[in-house]
Amino acid sequence: MPATKIVVNIPGEEPYAVRVGAGVLGGLGEALRALPAVAAAPRLLVITDENVAPLYLDAAKASLSAAGFRAADIVVPAGEGSKSLAVIGEVWEAMAALGLTRDCAVVALGGGVVGDLAGFAASTYMRGIAVVQAPTTLLAMVDSSVGGKTGVNLEAGKNLVGTFKQPAHVCACTSTLATLPEREWRCGCAEVAKAAVIDSDDFFFWLLGSADALAARDEAVTAEAIARSVVFKARVVAEDKEESRGVRECLNYGHTLGHAVEALAGYGTFSHGAAVAEGMRFAARLGRELVGTPDDLVATQDELLDALGLPPLEWAAPAADMLAAMKRDKKARAGVVRFVLPADVGRWELVDVADDVILAALRDWEAAKA
Incomplete structure (x- = not known):
């Protein structure tokens, strides 16, 4: 099944593409070489978590290396606890220790927690460097990787500290969904349902008729659900x-x-x-x-x-x-x-x-x- 490309046009921002499809992670490096905001970056930093790193970090870095990028990585603990001031402080210090400069870029490889954390790190380090989102969960593909919200949690509540930082590119590789636990799959389905109710009769009744197939992870239905959700959110x-x-x-x-x-x-x-x-x-x-x-x-x-x-x-x-x-x-x-x-x-x-x-x-x- 060929990849789908959706262009997000936001007033006052550079347009960016969301590529949805099986295997697009393998083309990540090539895609970034075509982006003016990232192509000349002397170094890329991949931020991921302990669950995703063993599965997809090597593939992501191999793609970046094949395109001629120097890529380092930071692996944070998995889970909502990483969206904290303590962890973001450690990430900032690591970025400085790596010698990242304002012409470098961050690649967020993971689910919503990694996307929010990495996006916040990129938007604040040296007052802002480019960020690329490479979501690996259904929830992140249909929602959090698009739109530019970043943030961390405080004890008082979720996402109380954050910024708006649009990504330079979104690489939604549906092949990564094969390893997604059922709980997290259903989590993403909820955001698809939310989008469908708010969007239109067309989306809602398509999803109602496709719900069993989406719950069963049908590849074609999943790709269409992601694309419809991204178009709505964009x-x-x-x-x-x-x-x-x-x-x-x-x-x-x-x-x-x-x-x-x-x-x-x-x-x-x-x-x-x-x-x-x-x-x-x-x-x-x-x-x-x-x-x-x-x-x-x-x-x-x-x-x-x-x-x-x-x-x-x-x-x-x-x-x-x-x-x-x-x-x-x-x-x-x-x-x-x-x-x-x-x-x-x-x-x-x-x-x-x-x-x-x-x-x-x-x-x-x-x-x-x-």
Whole structure:
């Protein structure tokens, strides 16, 4: 199956390509030689983690070496814990020790954690050097590798420190998905479902009809799901690069409750995708009251998430604790929690929701788990 190329055009930024296909990691070096921002880099630094390094680091560096690049690497611990000030400090020190200069570039090889960490390192080291994203998880391919958000976590919450840094190139090699654990596969499926609900009838009903095949990792369906998700996200980011116009906030659908679930259950207890799927179910039900979300959308979204292997969580926390966690999230404004609510497929509203309304909905959510 030939690779798919999607060009992301964002006002004020250099256009960049997202290449999706089996085996494109082998052509990474050649692709970077064609990029003005990277072609003359005296050194490239590959940042990856302990899970990905044994699988794909050698292949990535071999491709870079074959294209004439000098490539070093940094391997960080796997998991959300690496998105910390302590680890980013170690990465900065390592970059300096390697003698990286402003004309060098970083390659992020891994999932969302590595992509966020490496992107943040590149955007801040020497006030910014180029970054290339080489995602190896479904979640990173459909979401975090595109759009330029980078960041690290604080004890108070996820991604509270970060920058916007668009990549120079994205290499989404679907061959790397063969080693993805089932939990992480479903995590990516949740982000595909999120994009489909927010995007259009075409995407949503295509995914509804293809859900079993995507859950079973059908190669053609997976490639199309990635491409559709990238096209959707690229369009949103082009309209609102730095989340300043309210458009990009549609990408937070399911994340308001989802981030609270992750924080209170303990990061890693549930995958990010499982928490987002729970948040989508909650938001659709809240939307029935506030924006007239149709009952059939609530039911059909449930059907889609079930088919993708994302059933409702058998977990809940007290409503007051959930609300407090939501208020700590960076999406809150002046102490008011904001939800992306689906008025219908392809139509959404960003709504400031009063505390008493949220608490009532959370009590219903909590009671349903009993």
